[in-house]
Amino acid sequence: MTHDEHSRSAPGRSGKISLVVPVYNEGQGLYALRDSITSVMDATAYDWDCILVDDGSRDGSWGIIEELSAADPRYKGLMFSRNFGKEMALTAGVEHAADADAVVCLDADLQHPPEIIPELLAKWEEGYDIVATIREKVADYSLVKKVGSSAFYWFMSRFTDLDLPPNSTDFRLLDRKVVETLSKFTEGSRMFRGLIDWMGYKKTYISFCAPARSQGEPAYSVKKLFDLAINSFTSFSLVPLRLAGYLGLLIMTVTVPVLGLMVLANWFFGANITTLAFFTVFNTLLIGIVLCALGMMSLYIGHIHTEVVNRPLYIVRSRAGTWDKTQ
DSSP states (O other): OOHHHHHHTOSSOOSEEEEEEEESSOTTHHHHHHHHHHHHHHTSSSEEEEEEEEOSOSSSHHHHHHHHHHHOTTEEEEEESSOOOHHHHHHHHHHTOTTOSEEEEOOTTSSSOGGGHHHHHHHHHTTOSEEEEEEEEETTOOHHHHHHHHHHHHHHHHHSSOOOOTTEEEEEEEEHHHHHHHTTOOOSSOOHHHHHHHHOOSEEEEEEEEOOOSSSOOSSOHHHHHHHHHHHHHHHOOHHHHHHHHHHHHIIIIIHHHHHHHHHHHHHHTOSOOHHHHHHHHHHHHHHHHHHHHHHHHHHHHHHHHHHHTOOSOOEEEEESOOOTTO
16 A cells, blocks of 8 residues: 555554654663553554664663663664754654654653553544644643743744644654655754644644653753744744844834934923933944844854755764664
8 A cells, every 4th residue: 555545544544653752861761661652552553663862862871772672673773973952863763764654753751651642643543644742731840941931832823934832742643744744854953843833734732741750850951942942933933033123113213203302302401411321322222232133143144054054964873773774
């Protein structure tokens, strides 16, 4: 059966499912992850495998991945030459799921519960090409992350063309056609789920509650989350560049006349305020806006530089498990 015929057969799809799991200093938690995934997937009617992508871990995670792949051939491993980031780890895992009819992406810390996977598969069987998840709550989310997350989704929903519901996650199922389309994207500054949502396709959502991490520390620090938010925003929106122009227009139409009237009023009433003081304030404001505009433009120029250089998105140093020659 061809892939198109396979897709038209929904509902009642069948085939192979590949799970893609980015790993960064997850260590001993991989054993619990293996047990949970195996229990859930063995209860389904699908053939499956699990691709663990070691994103430059420093805690011996790769040795455990090699151990898991040696014990069960359904587990495979990719080890990056250094830390390229979660977005690239997801990209690499999906690109290496060459023979899967659908790919499920989830985190290694069990905050994306594998027990939800049958629900994703059920929606896929109904004919959806993308089955994404929305996190209703997180047991151990700090106030800073909650506020930052709310602000991020507010900006993305209002200033980009993405259909990105609040608290959506990378825990999602992708049909084969979505994976094939994703392989055509080459940008180095990427937000994985943003690219997927940008594609369109037939999509649905399910909700879940994320438990607290069983062990270890979150791989994403506040700084990394902030950098991801900036990269995501500038990748999908031109609003910052337009905002610089709007600020310049605001100065010309509002600030300059107001300052001029203030100078005239003070001169008329004899106040001891010189004209030079007002122009000093005006110049300070103007310089600040110009610097903000240059900063925004430099972000976009940086993205252009990254794409023009055209370096590989990631480098695979080693593999574990059994791989087809085409992967």
